Amino acid sequence: MPFPALVAEAERIAATVAQGVHGRRQRGTGETFWEYRHHRAEDGAAAVDWRMSARSQNLFVRENEWEAANTVWMWRDGSASMDWASSREIPTKRDRAAVCLIALAALLTRGGERVAVLGESAAPRSGELGMERVSARLATGPGGMDSVESPRMAKHGQAVLASDFLDPFETWRARLARFSAMQAGGVLLRVIDPSEEDFPYKGRTRFEAPAGGETLLFGRAEEAGSAYRQRWASHGDAIADLARRTGWTLVTHRTDRPATQAVLALHRALSRDV
Known part of the structure; x- marks a missing residue:
């Protein structure tokens, strides 16, 4: 989705959510x-x-x-797996993650809070300038993994990390441990495509990795459905447990559902954390 369209959708969502939320200042x-x-x-x-x-x-x-409640660092995963949608009727995970974070940034900056993008912003900013810079980086920035593997943010800060969290559990455990070492926490926005969770495939089906590489061909894809769903659920449970044990809040969002639900959940989660 083009950058202006992403921002326009995010602003519409923020305006809707704003009717039911209050600022986090304290x-x-x-x-x-x-x-x-x-x-x-x-x-x-x-x-x-x-x-x-x-x-x-x-x-x-x-x-x-309270200064810590006034700054939120955001990150939108730029991995190849995020640039995928199972249908033209729904957005890619990358676009939906960007829209949710831009809408959240709009809500926060309207309340006088500062926002920044991990690894891509020189300093947190508030107001229209902060919103403009963060929106551009969330929509078009690389979202590199170095930003979460070596996070550069204020100690005791808050972060919102948007990803499909498909990397191995051990990888994410190591990444969140680095935030914990800085006494930082926040919210994990897990963005998933409905087909990833439902596995609706049947018959002869070819599966290709988003970044290329391994290809799997099934003569009867439905026969792999049960094992796949079990492994999918196990991975999701592991991520949820990791979030609980490290003090993060996990928000899971399917791209076939309204983004307003995710944005409202994100804002409420940040409000509980302060």
């Missing part, structure tokens, strides 16, 4: 002013905002917005 230890509150004994004298307190007979403390 008080904390950042640099952006949040509000003044009355001083408490446990705050100590150092916490008093003397300029504000001088205007009143009460002591006040200046609270700032």
